[in-house]
Amino acid sequence: MQPVEKVSVDDAPTRTRVTKSIMENGPSTAADLALRLHLTPAAVRRHLDQLLADGILEARDQRVIGQRGRGRPAKVFALTDAGRSTFDSSYDELAVEALRFLAKTGGDDAVMAFARHRLSDLEDRYRPLLQLADPAQRPQVLADALSRDGFAASIGTTPAGSQMCQHHCPVAHVAVEFPQMCEAESEMFARLLGTHVQRLATIAHGDGVCTTHLPHTPDTPSSTAAERLPS
Structure with a gap:
């Protein structure tokens, strides 16, 4: 046997x-x-x-x-x-319910305001790190900072710039219903890097990773991109 x-x-x-x-x-x-x-x-x-x-x-x-x-x-x-x-918070459903209530009572603008607000502390912590870094190294510095906060980010290079992959998203289940979470994050990246960015894929939309194209940053970061975006 x-x-x-x-x-x-x-x-x-x-x-x-x-x-x-x-x-x-x-x-x-x-x-x-x-x-x-x-x-x-x-x-x-x-x-x-x-x-x-x-x-x-x-x-x-x-x-x-x-x-x-x-x-x-x-x-x-x-x-x-x-x-x-298994890696996400057990409070996802509570967060979704809270945002549904916010959307019902305040509309989409209120949800977007919240999405931006939740990233404000993160942005304040990251900004000095990127300001001290060489412009060419800023995408890697940003990815390293995100990784320390649990986003498991990595950087690849393309002829047009860098490509950042985030292999984990703590709010992926929430972002399925509220894409403002992803939009606010892209805005934050643009302000920190001083250039426009393009989101190519997101975990919330069923992709394996969140992928963002980061164009080559200028030697002296321009504030134009940041000024275009609402704070």
């Missing part, structure tokens, strides 16, 4: 490491996870199978940039809403 594989309670911390790695780095292949977590491919597959069965992860076809090679693209594993909720 074949021995029945026993699931160890020690698997739970490893599965947490897998989900946290995906949260911090975005949708990942099994090979990526094995390398990142120093696990064998077989061990990673076992944990992925369980997380898929539990509804914590979902499998997607990997996006191929440029010329596609032969064969099927590798599968990437991304957090589902249920998986992301």
Whole structure:
């Protein structure tokens, strides 16, 4: 008789490491996870199978940039809403109800005012950091500051500027219904960097990460972008 594989309670911390790695780095292949977590491919597959069965992860076809090679693209594993909720606050529903009341009594403008207000302390803390940084380094300084506050942000480069990915959003469930939360954040980025920014994707809209294009900042940051945006 074949021995029945026993699931160890020690698997739970490893599965947490897998989900946290995906949260911090975005949708990942099994090979990526094995390398990142120093696990064998077989061990990673076992944990992925369980997380898929539990509804914590979902499998997607990997996006191929440029010329596609032969064969099927590798599968990437991304957090589902249920998986992301393990990192989110349990007060999401309360926040949604409060904003619904605010929208009903004060309208969309009141919701936008709140969205801007909740970021004001964050902006005040970040501004001195960016002012002290070299203009070329400001996107990275911003991403590092966001990461320290739990947004798991990273920076990539493009010919036109930088691309910032936020792999975690504490208000993603709220932003599904109230996109003003995302709009206020983009405004904050523009003011801090002194240039316009473009939001390309958001977790709230079902994307794997929040992605923002940050154009190259001028040597002397212009206040024009900040002046255009309401405070």
